[in-house]
Amino acid sequence: MTTAERAEAFAPAKVNLALHVTGQRADGYHLLDSLVMFANLGDRVSACLADQLRLSVTGPLAEGVPTGPENLVLKAAVWAGQSADFELEKNLPAAAGIGGGSSDAAAALRVLEALTGQPADVGRLAELGADVPVCYFGRACRMAGVGEQIEAVDLPRVAAVLANPRVEVETPHVFGKLAAKNNAPLPELPPLGSASDLIAFLREQTRNDLEPPALALAPVIGEVLDRLWGLEGARLARMSGSGATCFALFDEIGAAETAAAALSAQRPDWWVSAVWLS
Known part of the structure; x- marks a missing residue:
């Protein structure tokens, strides 16, 4: 949404349906091969241009979110060379493996584009973080390299339950505990005409290489x-990204909503939500 003075952008949760670690560069960055989809749930970023860079944070998960220069919204603005007064509505948990901060940064860049008419330098987005390019892309894709290689893929929409135990897991620590760093990449994607086809492919031919080290931490x-x-109805359960958020896939959204309600009743202290992934 854009007005003459203010613009807003959605920052959806990123879910790594599969994540294979295929190597490590001399500079320490790990090479990935990942299948990514986005949820219809996320944060929201709005802003108006201003003389000074500012950020306020609202929303159900605002507590503890930094409002200083370490926040990726402000880092994105500095990177783009623009000053604005930002508001971040925080609905996603932090350090959760679903790209919350990176998606916020991508949304901030879209807001600035709407306000200034100047597009972001897409080729340099990885400078802000490995997940920023894929979050800026914002739709189903295969992500490779250190996050800069993105290929759109045609995947069917699938229902999911996302669950986070409200424990932050730092990505560098997870990679630090990774035993094998030269693993097989994703296989070539077959035709995936239905959610059932997608789930079967994920179960039989893919994995998340970061799951074992994240479990250790x-x-x-x-x-x-x-x-x-x-x-009931869960067809696949797996961790997203470097954790601690995990997901279960379902054949239809009604089953996912019922399952999410059941899990919330079991563990009311967890963050749980039923979503569509697309």
Whole structure:
């Protein structure tokens, strides 16, 4: 949404349906091969141009979110060379493996584009973080390299339950515990005409290489996965990104909504939501 003075952009949750670590460069950056979709749930970023850079944070998960220069919204503005007064509505947990901060940065860049008419330098987006290019792309894709290689893919919409135990897992620590760093890439994608086809492909031919090291750092992830697998109708349960958010896939949204309600009743202290991924 854009007005003459203010613009707003949606910052959806990113879900790594599969994540294979295929190598490590001499500079320490890891090479990835990942299948990514986005949820119809996320944060919102709005802003108006201003003489000074400012950020206020609202929303149900605003507590503890920094409003200083370390926040990726402000980092994105500095990177773009623009000053604005931003408001971030925080609905996603932080350090959760679903690209919350990176998606916020991508949304901030879209807001600035709407306000100034100047597009972001897409070729340099990875300077803001490995997930910023894919979040800026914002739709189903295959992500490779250190995050800069993005290829659109045609995937069917699929229902999911997202669950986070409200434990932050720092991505560098997860990569630091990764035992094998030269793993096989994703196979070539077959025709995937339905959600059932997609789920079967993911179960049989893909994985998340970061799941074992994340489990070692945060054993509660094991409980999250166990509870997701135990939900009625769950076809696949897996961790997203570097954790601690995990997801379960379902054949239809009604089953996902019922399952999310059941899981919330079991663990009211967790962040749980039923979503569409597309």
